[in-house]
Amino acid sequence: MKVLVIGGDGYCGWATALYLSNRGYEVGILDSLVRRHWDNELGVETLTPIALIQQRLQRWQDLTGKSIDLFIGDITNYEFLSKTLHQFQPNALVHFGEQRSAPFSMIDREHAVLTQVNNVVGTLNLLYAMREDFPDCHLVKLGTMGEYGTPNIDIEEGYITIEHNGRKDTLPYPKQPGSMYHLSKVHDSHNIHFACRIWGLRATDLNQGVVYGVLTEETGMDELLINRLDYDGVFGTALNRFCIQAAIGHPLTVYGKGGQTRGFLDIRDTVRCVELAIANPAQPGEFRVFNQFTEQFSVGDLALMVKNAGNAMGLKVEINHLDNPRVEKEEHYFNAKNTKLLDLGLQPHLLSDSLLDSLLNFAIKYQKRVDHKQIMPKVSWHRN
Numbered sequence: 001m002k003v004l005v006i007g008g009d010g011y012c013g014w015a016t017a018l019y020l021s022n023r024g025y026e027v028g029i030l031d032s033l034v035r036r037h038w039d040n041e042l043g044v045e046t047l048t049p050i051a052l053i054q055q056r057l058q059r060w061q062d063l064t065g066k067s068i069d070l071f072i073g074d075i076t077n078y079e080f081l082s083k084t085l086h087q088f089q090p091n092a093l094v095h096f097g098e099q100r101s102a103p104f105s106m107i108d109r110e111h112a113v114l115t116q117v118n119n120v121v122g123t124l125n126l127l128y129a130m131r132e133d134f135p136d137c138h139l140v141k142l143g144t145m146g147e148y149g150t151p152n153i154d155i156e157e158g159y160i161t162i163e164h165n166g167r168k169d170t171l172p173y174p175k176q177p178g179s180m181y182h183l184s185k186v187h188d189s190h191n192i193h194f195a196c197r198i199w200g201l202r203a204t205d206l207n208q209g210v211v212y213g214v215l216t217e218e219t220g221m222d223e224l225l226i227n228r229l230d231y232d233g234v235f236g237t238a239l240n241r242f243c244i245q246a247a248i249g250h251p252l253t254v255y256g257k258g259g260q261t262r263g264f265l266d267i268r269d270t271v272r273c274v275e276l277a278i279a280n281p282a283q284p285g286e287f288r289v290f291n292q293f294t295e296q297f298s299v300g301d302l303a304l305m306v307k308n309a310g311n312a313m314g315l316k317v318e319i320n321h322l323d324n325p326r327v328e329k330e331e332h333y334f335n336a337k338n339t340k341l342l343d344l345g346l347q348p349h350l351l352s353d354s355l356l357d358s359l360l361n362f363a364i365k366y367q368k369r370v371d372h373k374q375i376m377p378k379v380s381w382h383r384n
């Protein structure tokens with residue numbers, strides 16, 4: 001089975017490409033490498049030193065004998081995309097190739113437009129390329145739990161059955177995203193759903209929660225295969241940031257009250273979830289939605305867990321409640337379903353003391369690379 005991983009040079013994409021290659025899939029990576037460019041523009045570097053994509057792939061081949069084809073280019077360029085698909089002939093497309101940071105999308109108008117054009121046009125191009133020449137190919141698209149927002153009712157997996165004035169229907173679950181980035185994913189979901197309904201394409205939208213961790217079996221094999229681990233205020237995400245902050249003695253940056261609750265998962269489960277989706281494809285015409293997370297936590301609870309784990313290792317860890325740079329509910333109901341991937345056989349790696357220890361130790365190992373100026377959030381959702 002041939003799988004093209006779009007965005008295969010990024011945090012989730014790199015881990016997934018190696019995992020699938022190790023499991024015997026024929027893997028190609030398509031990536032524009034723009035994420036490395038955005039790091040340069042923002043003046044930030046991931047905690048871990050990441051090798052050039054070509055060196056990474058050479059090392060993978062030397063270690064395992066498995067080769068991964070590389071296509072460098074941008075899927076917003078339809079000609080490049082179409083040429084690549086014809087060359088590679090994929091059976092499944094795994095699409096991580098989007099601008100994925102909420103703060104980045106909220107910097108200013110330019111970054112909002114960049115995010116939405118990049119994400120929506122890239123995915124639209126994919127849908128048209130599939131419609132033209134690869135109508136049977138299965139699209140596995142990374143969506144986000146943030147598409148739903150934080151409604152005061154249970155969150156279902158993509159659809160909700162509603163009774164209204166004596167009639168009943170199962171309809172797309174209402175969306176109330178919290179950033180221009182999260183909105184771009186909602187727009188994608190609508191476009192993909194349309195392509196499935198009208199053209200009979202098949203797709204799975206993986207509404208992923210916040211990913212944490214850095215090691216997978218494959219990326220841990222060699223220093224040159226090491227994954228990125230972002231800690232800065234733009235691309236760093238909650239738990240990873242807290243561990244790195246604890247390791248360098250920076251107070252943990254809880255935004256506001258800290259009751260913000262989200263779905264979380266270990267990166268070792270991200271790669272497995274993608275494989276489960278590929279191995280059990282959607283039917284022609286089906287737009288399938290899986291909620292891809294394993295546990296729910298509030299950011300305040302996560303900060304406490306990191307503080308306790310850090311204290312146990314002899315680190316002094318403080319928790320700071322900062323003025324929230326985002327506009328979001330800080331105390332709210334949150335109960336999201338996540339049974340579909342479990343039904344397909346996902347065995348979650350739940351957040352444990354040993355994972356926190358390993359992440360903290362990882363952060364301590366690379367602490368010299370941390371630029372302390374990049375920790376505090378600088379992007380505000382507020383009007384002024």
Ligand SMILES: O=c1ccn([C@@H]2O[C@H](COP(=O)(O)OP(=O)(O)O[C@H]3O[C@H](CS(=O)(=O)O)[C@@H](O)[C@H](O)[C@H]3O)[C@@H](O)[C@H]2O)c(=O)[nH]1
Nearest residue numbers: 100101102144145146208209210237238253254255260299
């Ligand atoms: O130092 C921090 C960082 C974040 N938060 C809070 O933690 C929550 C999550 O923020 P995040 O930065 O960890 O994650 P988010 O911006 O939601 O985006 C990340 O997680 C999303 C899944 S979800 O959150 O929408 O379920 C993915 O789609 C995105 O690509 C990924 O960057 C927010 O309430 C935020 O205010 C803090 O309190 N302190």
